[in-house]
Amino acid sequence: MKIFILLFALVLSSVSYAKSERFVIKSAIIDESPTIQVSLPDTYSLSNSSSYPVLVVLDGSTQFQHIAAGNQFLSTYAIAPEMIVVSVSTLKRMLYFTPTEHEQFAGRSGKAHLFKDFLNKELLPKLQEKYRVAPYYMITGHSLAGLFTSYLALEKSSLFNAHISISPSFWWDDKALVKHYAGMKRDHLTSPKRWFLSIANEPGEMSESYQAMLEALEANKIDNLHWFSKSFPEDTHDSTPLVGNATALKTIFNDWNAVPEIDVMPLKELRQYYKSIVADYDYEFKLSLHQYNVYGLKAAYEGKTNWGVEILEQGVKDFPKSEILWDSLATAYELDDKINQALSASKLALELAQRNDSIFTSEITSQNKYLNSINASK
Known part of the structure; x- marks a missing residue:
């Protein structure tokens, strides 16, 4: 599931x-x-x-x-x-x-x-x-x-x-x-x-x-x-x-994905992993927007919510204009029982989505409504 x-x-x-x-x-x-x-x-x-x-x-x-x-x-x-x-x-x-x-x-x-x-x-x-x-x-x-x-x-x-x-x-x-x-x-x-x-x-x-x-x-x-x-x-x-x-x-790139299966890593280990494969590729790959999204959500859904939050927080620092990463960070915060931070991240995700006429606006709007309903029920 x-x-x-x-x-x-x-x-x-x-x-x-x-x-x-x-x-x-x-x-x-x-x-x-x-x-x-x-x-x-x-x-x-x-x-x-x-x-x-x-x-x-x-x-x-x-x-x-x-x-x-x-x-x-x-x-x-x-x-x-x-x-x-x-x-x-x-x-x-x-x-x-x-x-x-x-x-x-x-x-x-x-x-x-x-x-x-x-x-x-x-x-x-x-x-x-x-x-x-x-x-x-x-x-x-x-x-x-x-x-x-x-x-x-x-x-x-x-x-x-x-x-x-x-x-x-x-x-x-x-x-x-x-x-x-x-x-x-x-x-x-x-x-x-x-x-x-x-x-x-x-x-x-x-x-x-x-x-x-x-x-x-x-x-x-x-x-x-x-x-x-x-x-x-x-x-x-x-x-x-x-x-x-x-x-x-x-x-x-068969060994490029740090966590190809359901295993997860904290941010520090992800960075160490990409340093460890420099000799094979003659290049140190930096984490991309999609990697922050994939690795952060994987960690959050696998119960390592603190790891997921840390990865996605770094993601929005590197890609501050990404409505996707802010929306995923809202998900990680909600899974970590940080509803106020989740709402703040979701609000910013929605603002970015609307400003950029994002194709993901409806999904981000749904999450924002869901988080507001949880907050209202408290």
Whole structure:
């Protein structure tokens, strides 16, 4: 029953209202001026100081929407961090997504190093200039773009921390990237990188070259490379990005959620937990609005109301304009038999909801009426 109540309460924060923006980069590195589309987290405007990791989506014209929506859903329940999701596409995929020049495609392939430089020197600095970007970068690609993200995973000069390669084209140029990996030295990478690879129901050179890469990964262990492989036999090459990217986010961040089950922690232990995984990610994640909401409500509903109150009180300090956190804090106060504080928090939640024309106004109004009825009956 408690789990049902908790899930119902979390529904308040599960609806996305993220802001999307577009701009053009006139590149001096690649022979294109890509249109960049950015989906900001739905909590971005609720704080002036919180920064967010970046997830770059290649072939964004077809892959951006479902990946952005998937991240927003998973982050709502603290399964993955909230991210600034960025779409970028190139018309010259063979040229810029292939790390070697194939003799059959001379002059039309082998310029992945230029696209890497475009990302490192033009796209990421532009994002840092325009948005509150945290120094944790992810990139996802499918097919030839998956070959490119695989290439980046093995490049120590790449700025990306985590990589998603959905049905990567390892067959390219007689499995050139597989052979390149097989010859790498154990100490090639100087900082941690996470790499998710997947394959669908794809016979022939796709599956054969994918298996060759897995065998190379097993045979040659590289320090600091944390790789994960999944198979989706019920999907095709074209359908697999939908399930593949959602699974990739859950897999790469499989140990990121401090309390994935019904267990709870006080605020101090939550902070210690995220310090303890810095070595794995090469980054210390700060608690997001959704994490404060999830962890605080979990603690309150599991009988640790003092923990829940403490977590949510810190949450409204970091995100003072969030009607959701103030409403959840009112719930925690009421469960902790602090009705006057609950009413104060609920009143502020309602004021914020009405001021911002929040889609949660009716739920927040209901809680406010309920708390007033309890107070009147005393």
